[in-house]
Amino acid sequence: MKNKINFCVRKGQFEWRKHVLIRLQQRNITQQEIIKAILKGKIIEQYPSARFFPSCLIFARINRKPVHVVVALDEKNSKVYIITAYIPDIKKFDESFERRRKK
Numbered sequence: 885m886k887n888k889i890n891f892c893v894r895k896g897q898f899e900w901r902k903h904v905l906i907r908l909q910q911r912n913i914t915q916q917e918i919i920k921a922i923l924k925g926k927i928i929e930q931y932p933s934a935r936f937f938p939s940c941l942i943f944a945r946i947n948r949k950p951v952h953v954v955v956a957l958d959e960k961n962s963k964v965y966i967i968t969a970y971i972p973d974i975k976k977f978d979e980s981f982e983r984r985r986k987k
Contacts, residue, residue, distance in 0.1 A: 898964040950981040
């Protein structure tokens with residue numbers, strides 16, 4: 885899945901969902917940082933039965949800050965949808981920001 889996501893992003897075959905654009909502004913994260921996170925990050929969770937297309941949570945460190953990005957992959961049309969992005973909360977994720985804490 886990651887290779888297909890990277891291929892689409894490098895080819896410009898992606899779409900910013902309105903939600904993510906609002907969240908980026910609120911969270912002081914740039915679109916360039918998110919593209920970099922997608923390309924350099926790793927998938928830490930997969931959601932194969934997501935609402936419209938299989939989705940995943942990508943983790944990366946950008947300028948030493950942890951970033952999570954949720955993307956969906958439309959394989960049929962070779963398109964990635966960037967759903968949301970955020971700085972993970974240490975209360976919800978372990979110190980690596982790659983695993984959710986047990987409830």
